Amino acid sequence: MxxxxxxxxxxxxxxxxxxxxxxxxxxxxxxxxxxxxxxxxxxxxxxxxxxxxxxxxxxxxxxxxxxxxxxxxxxxxxxxxxGFIDGLAQWGSPDVPDVDTPERPGDPGYKRAGIQPQRRPASLMKAGADALTKAPKHGFTAAGLGLKGQMLPGQVDLFFIQGNKTKDNVLKSGIGVLAQFEEAQGQAYPSTTMGVMSEFRQLFHDAKALNQQEHYFASVSSNYPAPEENKTLEALYPVMDQEQPFYFVADSKENIERMFWLQDELEFNAVLISGKEAYKKADELKERNIPVLASIDLPEEPEWRASQKEEGEEKEKEKPAEEVQEVTEEMRKFRERQQEAYKAYVQNINKLIEAGVKVGYASNGLDLSDIHKNLKTLQEEGNLSGKQILKMFTQSTADVLGYGQKLGDLEEGRxxxxxxxxxxxxxxxxxxxxxxxxxxxxxxxxxx
Amino acid sequence: MKKVLLSIFALCLSLTGYAQETGSVLIKDGTVITITNGNKADTDVLIEDGIITKIGKDLSAPRGVETVDASGKYVMPGIIDAHSHIAAVDVNEWTNPVTAEVSMEESINPNDINIYWALAGGVTSIHLMHGSANVIGGQNETLKLRYGTGMDEMRFDGAPRTIKFALGENPTRVHGQGFNVKPRTRMGVEQVIRDNFDAAQDYKKNRQAYLAAKEAYENGERKNPPVPVAKNERMEVLVDILEGDIWVHTHSYRADEIMMLMRVFNDYGIENFTFQHANEAFKVAPELKKNNAYTSVFADWWAYKFEVYYSTAYNASILNANGVKNSINSDSGELIRHLNHEAAKAVHYGNTSKQDALKMITINPATQLGIDDKVGSIEEGKHGDVAIWSGHPLSIYSTAEATYIDGKKYFDRSEDPNDMRLETNPETDFEETDKRWYNENGRHGKTCLQGAKIRFTKKGMKYKSN
Known part of the structure; x- marks a missing residue:
């Protein structure tokens, strides 16, 4: 005592x-x-x-x-x-190395198939990467960093962004596990989206069986075979147990639906990364309580539209007839549809917010130098106010990452x-x- | 109040799974090709909420139901293509000789422009097949061509599960010659199938034993815990094949390999199977009949590789004359637009009756896909999947004028807009998209050979549409 x-x-x-x-x-x-x-x-x-x-x-x-x-x-x-927060960036990630065709393309092994959920950016990151030096100049002070790769490239670690000192400034390791519909490189299984779907399922089955064997092994004193250590499958346990979400990259409506299918079967928590067509599934994202770390990698304005704007319609009328491109009925219809598609992409984030989906920001490969231009477009054509953009880049991203009390705003205690x-x-x-x-x-x- | 009721109704619909938009229409005074009950002149077909409710004369349209005049025209069930690769994202998971675990239901592109072009040829359903690179390929998916809906909405609700097998040159070239992985020969192909069926039987036994032991251990009826046997996606599907839950559609050409596979299936008790392409099926027509095998063939497409040199335009007619239930398929984004012409070739070459030729693109493929209780003929109670043709569909001069699925019109030649592409990329120029058809389609586009062709140009088998 x-x-x-x-x-x-x-x-x-x-x-x-x-x-x-x-x-x-x-x-x-x-x-x-x-x-x-x-x-x-x-x-x-x-x-x-x-x-x-x-x-x-x-x-x-x-x-x-x-x-x-x-x-x-x-x-x-x-x-x-x-400080702006990038929910998922690949700053400092080593590039994906070139690979050979495996002896049996149908059985390439986890690494060759792009299944490495155990990899950690904190240990693999290139400390001197250019993007880490530039990011603070663009206002970023924290970011979830992931690695380049295929279907399961590794963990997402949350860093304070401090140039070449970033590597030693991890706020939290493993805020999520990065997942995407990316086939194995070159000639190896899985080589299709349907193959990737199937592989996700099989990994969960195998992880479940291994987990069970480990559990049994620990619970009996003798007469039971020792499970083989498998760091790849073990890295999926927290996702299976819903302690760690998948940071799932998907853009098209169909891929977002595929993610839903997997979620229904495998029962993981998810954060949608990028989600360029997420507006098409906004209600279901809300219903499933899946936040989005949205891409602002907007498409270029259709060429004809940009040139029309530049020249002004008046000028177009003044042009000599032979210089005016004849717009056929088919072309007109095409342009109408293209215009709609452009607008829909640009208004993606706004529609998600209106539907009540929690939206933060993820560059997911977008170059830092392209941010400003895209933010301008979001403001001018995306129905987003400066206030909304600021919130998305700060508090909302912090909320999605689970750091809403600590990051994302300027107040005492943050x-x-x-x-x-x-x-x-x-x-x-x-x-x-x-x-x-x-x-x-x-x-x-x-x-x- | 009406709005509230409507939204409740919509909610109920959405809860029942893939809620389909259905329609109602009265098609009047056409010559109705029922397929199963002869042709009926000056006859009306009433479709209500997606179902054919009445076939007869002088029917009157219920309130709010549109009437379409088909006098002088033909009303035919929607064409069914038992072998197609349109509306696909990827076709071949070519990396392993056995990939039963993958499924085309997860590889659907509902916005593929080829769907619209197929509708313009009076097609309403397709069998979206995995490619032919593997001995046991992926699972297929039967679709209704509900253009521009979604992956779920495209599915043919209630259609049995099917899977693609492939014999002969494709799997031996891709795996044996390509990677020195079995099979390199036709003998090897047989062995791959037998080995995997055996493995599936073992798996089933082991997995069930594990689950039983696990339960016993958890209930305290067993002292030691069992060693887990993980659920295996590939083996589960193979087990389902052996248990008859999945029907087999096999890419095949030569008579000897067709005989081989029937022996294998007899050994393992597999009963429901269709031979796809089957260019030499005419040589073994009685044997096919004896084994209750179905065939789905080209009208006259051959000589694109060695194993299809021995072919004939009489194949369909010979099979039909021998009582084999045969369909004529496209396996192509181009042929699918005029399967009526392909069926007409059986009349032209082999003197098959017009009725039987039409069965080869309607009720016969429906039977092979297990959807003949729902589509493939115009009968009361069946789905409202029909097309109105300008003349007899086997005439080279006839065109499909309108195509309905579940009573809803998906194609109308008189209102056909100039541009029916649904997916428009803001960054792609009109000029560029305009050329696309010629680059991506034509007779060799959207076929199961496509993958193999690409494979040999070292670009990988991957095929992305649009």
Whole structure:
């Protein structure tokens, strides 16, 4: 009893001591005279934000700054936004290596078939990858990172994005297991979508049987064969037990339906990644409580439409007759349909939100330099307001990742993840000047 | 209130599975080719909510039901193609000699423009087949051509499960010659089938023993826990074949291999099977009849590889004369548009009666797919899957003018818009999509040979439509 008391006391003392040490080694930091934008789109003019030990300690207009704080003055021209979160990016992932044809294409083994759910980005990531350096300049301070590959490329790990230090800054390993309808490379099973479907089922059957054998083996003292260790199948246990969701990449209506079919049979939790045609299944996604980390990789505007806009219809009329392309009835019909398809893609996210689906953001391979252009289109033609876009990139993505209390907004107690821009984040001229990720600040040189 | 009732009704429908949109129509004064009960001149066909409810003279349309004048025209059951690869995403999971676990029901493209073109040829149902690369290929799916609906909505509800087998050159080339994986010879093909059937029987025994032991252990009736036998997707399907739950459709050409497979099926007690292509079936017609085997053949397509040199345009007629239930299929995105012409060839070459020739594209394929109680003829109580033809469907000058599925019109030549593509990619130019047909279709498009052809150009067997 006495020993226990002493232990408790020691621990308490240690805690106090360590806190002190930490607070001493890490003074507060602050930005003052900045415009602070919260995730819901509200702004605080001439505001102040203070953080210490990686946590925001104060945000607002009349905030008292701690005496030890290192303060940067925004001069009322800088804009502070909650750090953007990419729900699923492949930044730093090694490229998929070239492969040979296996001896028996029908039995290539897990790795060759693209079934490696046990792989971890945190251990395989290329620390010096270009995208990791660029991402903070585009406002990203956290991201779920996955690996390139085929049907089960690996785990999704949640990182603080801090350039080449990202690799050592994992917030949470294995927030999900990446899954997609991707056939094995080259000549190997599964080589079709239907083969991939079947393989998902078989993997679950095999994992279930192995799990059962392990359970039996542990429960009896003797006279039972030892199960063979299988890291691939074991990595699926948490998905089977619904402790870990599949981060399931699907774009077409049909592939989203295929994911539903698998979900009904195999009973896993899912987060839909990309979902370019998800609007066609919005109600069912809502019903199934499947959130979407949506792609903003929008199609290019049809060429004829873009040129019409450019030239203006008046000019078109002024053109000499021989230069005006004859639009046949068939072409007109085609264009009508193309126009509808374009609009539908561009309004995908809006329709999902309207249907009550939780929508965050995932680049899933989209280049950082293409984000701004696509956000413009979403604003102009996608029926999304700047506020909605901001929320999707911050709080909503945090919610989908299960970090809605810690990431995604600027308020006391949240992790200090934010970006200081020179202008509003949707402004063509805007540039990130500082990025703060888990309290660590990076300063960027202006490109001008 | 009406809205509320309607939405409740819609909800009920959606709960019953693949709710289909059905229609009602009265087709008046046509020559009705019933298939099972002769031709009836100046006769009306009434379809209500997707079902043929009345065939007779001077019928009047119930309130709200549209009347279509078919005087001078022919009303025929929708054509059924027992061998098709249109409306598919992938056709061949070619990587293993046995892939029974995969299913074309998961490889449906409901927006394939070929569906519309098939409707324009009076076709209402197809047997969407897996390709012929493997000895035991994937499961097939019987579809109704409900163009532009969805994967689920395209299914032919209640059609039995079927699977593709393939004999001869395709599987031996792909696996034996291609990868040095058995089978390399026709002998090997037989052995692959026997080995896998044996394995399936073992699997069934082991799996059942495990499940029984597991239950006994959990109930305390057994001391030691059993070692699990995992459920196996491939073996489960093979077991279903052996138990008669899945009908077999076999890609085959030569008479000797047809005989071989019938021996194998007799050994394993498999009873419901159709030989697809079967160019040499005429040589063993009595044997086929004796074994209650069905055949589904081309009218006159051969010589595209060595094993189809010995062929004849009399194949269908000889089989028919021997009492073998035979259908004529397309296996092609092009032939499917005029299967009526293909059937007419049996009349032209082999003097098959017009009625029997028409059966080869209606009730006979329906029987081979196990849907003859629902479609394949115009009878009261059957589905309203019909086409109106401008003249006798076996005439080269006749065209399908309108095609109905479940009483709902999916094609109307008089209202045929210039562009029926449903999937329009915002990034693809009109000019580009316009050329597509010529690049992707034609006689050699959408066939089960397609995969094999691609295979030999080293591009892989993968085939993506659109």
């Amino acid at each position: 006495k020993l226990a008391r002493i232990t408790v006391l020691c621990i308490a003392l240690l805690m106090v001591f360590s806190l002190q040490v930490r607070s001493q080694s890490s003074p507060a930091e602050a930005f003052e005279n900045v415009t602070i934008h919260t995730a819901d789109g509200n702004t605080i003019e001439s505001g102040t934000i203070v953080w210490r030990n990686g946590v925001i300690t104060d945000v607002g207009k009349n905030v008292s700054i701690p005496f030890d704080a290192y303060v940067r003055d925004g001069g009322d021209s800088l804009h502070v936004y909650p 992790i200090a993840n934010f970006t200081v821009f020179t202008k509003s984040f949707l402004d063509d001229e805007t540039e990130a000047q500082y990025s703060v990720s888990n309290g660590q600040i990076m300063e960027f040189e202006s490109s001008k």
